Amino acid sequence: MPKQSPSPDWQDMALGTAITEPGSAKYQRTGDWRSSGPVWDLDKCIKCGVCAVFCPEGCITMRADGYPEADMEYCKGCAICVCECWAVCISMVEEKE
Amino acid sequence: MLELRFHGRGGQGAVTSAELIALAAIAQGKFAQAFPSFGPERRGAPVMAFARIDDKQIRNRTAVSNPDAVVVLDPHILHIANSSDGLSKDGLQVVNTMRSADEIREEYNLKGRLITVDANHIAEQEIGRVITNTTMLGALIRATGVIERELLVDELKVRFGRLAEGNINAFNRAYEECCVEKG
Amino acid sequence: MAERKGMEVSIAIAEAASACDVDCIAAYPITPQTHVVEHLSEIVADGDLDAEFIPVESEHAAMSCCCGCASAGARTFTATASQGLALMHEILFIAANLRLPMVMVVANRSLSGPISIWNDHSDVMTERDVGWVQVFAENGQEAVDMVIMGHRISEDKRILLPLMVNFDGFILSHMVEPIEMPTREEVKKFLPDFEPQQRLDIDDPITMGPVGMPVVYTEAKMAAEWAVRNSYEPMVEIMGEFEKEFGRKYKPVETYRTDDAEILLIMMGGIAETAMTWVDKVRDEGVKVGLVRFRMWRPLPVDDFKKAIAGAKVLGVLDRHFSPGGPGGPMAQEIKYMLYGQDHAPKIVETVVGLGGRDVNFSDFDQIFDRCKEVLGGAPIPPFELIQVRGGHYGKA
Structure with missing residues (x-):
């Protein structure tokens, strides 16, 4: 749970409406926004990491074996990784019910 | 309270004249104001500057409309500006001219007691340029006695640094050479 | 030092x-x-x-x-x-x-x-x-x-x-x-x-x-x-x-010679100094008039203002801005807000002066003071007025 209440009384608001907890964006589970998500064809992947660099959520990390992996808790399905991938190895796949 | 109005052209130093006399008055422990006619500065255009000097705090912040003394820095200004406008009853005008007081009074219908000085000539000789603002202050101080002469010389030293000597000489010569009409 | x-x-x-x-x-x-x-x-x-x-x-x-x-x-x-x-x-x-x-x-x-x-x-x-x-x-x-x-x-x-x-x-x-x-x-x-x-x-x-x-x-x-x-x-x-x-004293609302004055002029900024000189002059003539000026404008010093004008019958307000087609000058609006509904509130004569560098001098204060005197004598309160405008705010006289 966030340290700062998302709906405080005015007396309890931080000075200047600042967000005082570093990294509090983690409470936003943006994975819920996703209707389709990226799937990597690792045979074509060249481990360049450009998908991780461009991911606006910062949810793509490079695994120990050098291949990328998305944290689906936060991947919102924007498909920027698909557009940026040099090897054209990422495709968007509809979420299953 | 003594209220002063300076007539000149943009770039001739009318504002500096008003400032120098106010600064000297303040250094003497008096109260003073100096301010330009508010607006965009344009070199060569007729401009005015104002000053007030008093022994007590000055709170009036209107334009000077009834000056006790007027200083005309440039003889040609008399063609285009009415230097007599609003001059107080016992007012005086210090005019840069090589002509006599009677002559210019006649031609421009000037009011008040006239103090004349050939400031162009003095400035040319002492400063090397026809910038008459410091020269005219000599005649003004002589005519009004409002500020101690030495205090104004001090202000000239501060303002003009290495150029002060010429300005001080011009100031002193105007003080001695101006023609003061009897009141 | x-x-x-x-x-x-x-x-x-x-x-x-x-x-x-x-x-x-x-x-x-x-x-x-x-x-x-x-x-x-x-x-x-x-x-x-x-x-x-x-x-x-x-x-x-x-x-x-x-x-x-x-x-x-x-x-x-x-x-x-x-x-x-x-x-x-x-x-x-x-x-x-x-x-x-x-x-x-x-x-x-x-x-x-x-x-x-x-x-x-x-x-x-x-x-x-x-x-x-x-x-x-x-x-x-x-x-x-x-x-x-x-x-x-x-x-x-x-x-x-x-x-x-x-x-x-x-x-x-x-x-x-x-x-x-x-x-x-x-x-x-x-x-x-x-x-x-x-x-x-x-x-x-x-x-x-x-x-x-x-x-x-x-x-x-x-x-x-x-x-x-x-x-x-x-x-x-x-x-x-x-x-x-x-050694210099400042207050949220400044007053000048307000003692026993039935008419007060309200303003802010540099013209207040000229107005003090004017007050000195008319006080010497035996006229009871004073000045009230806002030093603090935000927060609006409501209580100080009410205290400063206590006892006055007419306030002549000199605004230096107004809202075209609106309720007149901003200071007058806010003064009305402060006094609305108050018993024995003074009457307010709203004027706008000194726009875009127009000099504000003794004759302007005289004119506003005359308006205030008329209102004090029972005349109806005039609408807000640009008193220095040629041609008259409400047409030619």
Whole structure:
């Protein structure tokens, strides 16, 4: 749970409406926004990491074996990784019910 | 309270004249104001500057409309500006001219007691340029006695640094050479 | 020891900011404020003040830079006027709502059009809602003092708000007059080093200026309202401390010869000084009239104002701005707000004077005073009026 209440009384608001907890964006589970998500064809992947660099959520990390992996808790399905991938190895796949 | 109005052209130093006399008055422990006619500065255009000097705090912040003394820095200004406008009853005008007081009074219908000085000539000789603002202050101080002469010389030293000597000489010569009409 | 010296007021303001040892100045030159920032840039370039002078490309950038500087924990100063203040408009709200201490002097000037560089209060009066503390100076000494007090007020942990010092363009900004300039040591005694309550710090990160969803915006606004309204008490306290240190007394609402006066003229800024001279004159003639002026404009000092006008029958209000097609001048509107519904409230004669550099002199005060006397004698209250307009506000007589 966030340290700062998302709906405080005015007396309890931080000075200047600042967000005082570093990294509090983690409470936003943006994975819920996703209707389709990226799937990597690792045979074509060249481990360049450009998908991780461009991911606006910062949810793509490079695994120990050098291949990328998305944290689906936060991947919102924007498909920027698909557009940026040099090897054209990422495709968007509809979420299953 | 003594209220002063300076007539000149943009770039001739009318504002500096008003400032120098106010600064000297303040250094003497008096109260003073100096301010330009508010607006965009344009070199060569007729401009005015104002000053007030008093022994007590000055709170009036209107334009000077009834000056006790007027200083005309440039003889040609008399063609285009009415230097007599609003001059107080016992007012005086210090005019840069090589002509006599009677002559210019006649031609421009000037009011008040006239103090004349050939400031162009003095400035040319002492400063090397026809910038008459410091020269005219000599005649003004002589005519009004409002500020101690030495205090104004001090202000000239501060303002003009290495150029002060010429300005001080011009100031002193105007003080001695101006023609003061009897009141 | 403070030295009494003849100085142009703009230069004095720059020297005052320097004496406050400001860290950052981000400013864009605009008439009639130019000499302030011009001189500050000289002071910094000469090495007499260890500060960052940021010559920006516009006032919008100036205020944005100031927000950045203050967020980083720097003592921040800027100056502007007229169109420049208007161009800052959207950022002014942000500075206030981020609770960023800074001092801005505004050389009050009219807004175009027609193009005008001369003095009135239309620039500041259109910025009443921005959430800044706003004060008015009537002469050069007050402007200098307000800059020094301003930093202290703005940085006070109980306040933490940006502060605007208003002084009349040209009438004050271009005036050479005697100023007692406190030394840097004297100022330092009164104004300790700035210790920000919070700042952008990579070792202790926070986010400033996040989105305010509908679920928090109202609360944020309420917090801002509370902050400005409650800056009153500490401000008065700081004015008292300033008096102790420097011997000059300031009050939220200033009065002049109001004793037993049935008619009071209300105004703010430099024309009040001329009005004092006028009051002296008519008082000598045996007429009972006094002056009331707002020193503090935000927060609006309601109780002080009511106390200042207690006993008066007619108030002649001299606004320097008005809202076309609206309810007249802003000061008159706010005075009506303060007195509405009050028993035995004085009658209000609303006038607008001194627009775009029109000189305000004794004959104008005479005319307004005559209107007030007529109302005191039972005449109906006239509608708000631009009394100096040729052709008459309500047609030719």
